[in-house]
Amino acid sequence: MYALADCNNFFVSCERVFRPDLEGRPVVVLSNNDGCAIARSNEAKRLGIKMGQPMFEFRHLIESGAVTVFSSNFSLYGDMSGRVQQILSGFSPAIEVYSIDESFMDLTGMSPDTDFDLWAKTVSRECRRRTGIPVSVGVSPTKTLAKIASKLCKQYPATKGGCWMYRPQDVEKVLRKFPIKDIWGIGRRYAKRFMGYFGMTTAWDLYSKNEAWISSEMGLPGIRTWKELHGEPCIEFEDTAQARKQIMISRTFAKEISDPEELSAQVSMFCSMAVEKLRKQGSCCGSATTFIMTNRFHEGAETQYGSRLAQFTTATDSTFEINSAVLKSLKELFRNGYRYKRAGVILGDIIPADKVQMEFFDTVDRERHSRLMSVMDSINRRNGRNTIGVASQSLDGIKMNREHLSPCYTTDWNDILTVKC
């Protein structure tokens, strides 16, 4: 059996832990720059606010007080996520942290006599009791079915946050009612094609197709999803975190940038952040892509998008080396007279730092760079991000519109909650 623990409306739930007065009321968490909705309470969903919907489209609801909004506070969400994961770890021999709000658990090692329905409800109750976050726990023989089971918990309060789905007749009953578009692995494109062209509406319609049909329509990933619906586990359980194969830092600017100095200070900072992540996972990268673009929503003008790939003959994790390559790319990309809205740095060809193939005629003093990088990392770890960096980068952090930011209750002593009696 596998379990999926999914935090309900996670970002909203994190905010509500410290604002219990918002329980039962419409709440929305906004993306960076307070741009669009990225999390919604059930009440906000019922008001018709869509995932990814721009804030200006529902501003009237905010101004009238019908909806409470928050700027995204990832320090808070990350910390709350860690607390939930820690509780989950106490209930299962193996846990795979799938995303900030979802974890799979492999229950293979548990006694087959376990009442997994009771177990799931207990896990959910304990998460709620110890963190304040409502969590839906679905248990089933495959990850895909566990996902479906956890969605049932959200739909039916009687499940009390936990649901065990395993008997074939129960699976059939559920799949016959479960929307095809909500299956894990069925995205917008497939859903549209299946529902429009083939008239398929439920998970059962997909389940009932034969393997050859699935293969020709969807290829290998589809076969896996289909088999998982049939109860055959096909999606690997990964309880050790895999190193990222690509690391990207990009941002939409609060204000468009046309000054090359200002743009390079920003891009240089993105680069520093990306390389810091790279070192944190103990890797080096063989390439760095820099990209800049103008406002894609701008009426009239074509969006200008440019990217440049820089390659390193010896894979590196030195901020200096990567930063100068990135700034060189940026110089080539930059065009006077354009107003840039978004930029980013992508590190690729990532390999473990201890597997780097050295070059015979290497000109970089890697030993020295490496010592300096670890000092920089430790200073930034201790004193906060962007305490120290390369001279070309901005140290002001990312300038974002965050008008509705909540305090970092759990990660900043200055923001710690005060309780009045």
Next chain:
DNA sequence: TCTGGGGTCCTAGGACCC
């Protein structure tokens, strides 16, 4: 006026090898 920020895998086709 205002529109996020990350990731993964698979497939087909072209270039190249013997």
Next chain:
DNA sequence: TCTGGGGTCCTAGGACCC
């Protein structure tokens, strides 16, 4: 007139996930 039979690697694009 007639034109083999394997491979690999890389890339772009398309699908998906949160």
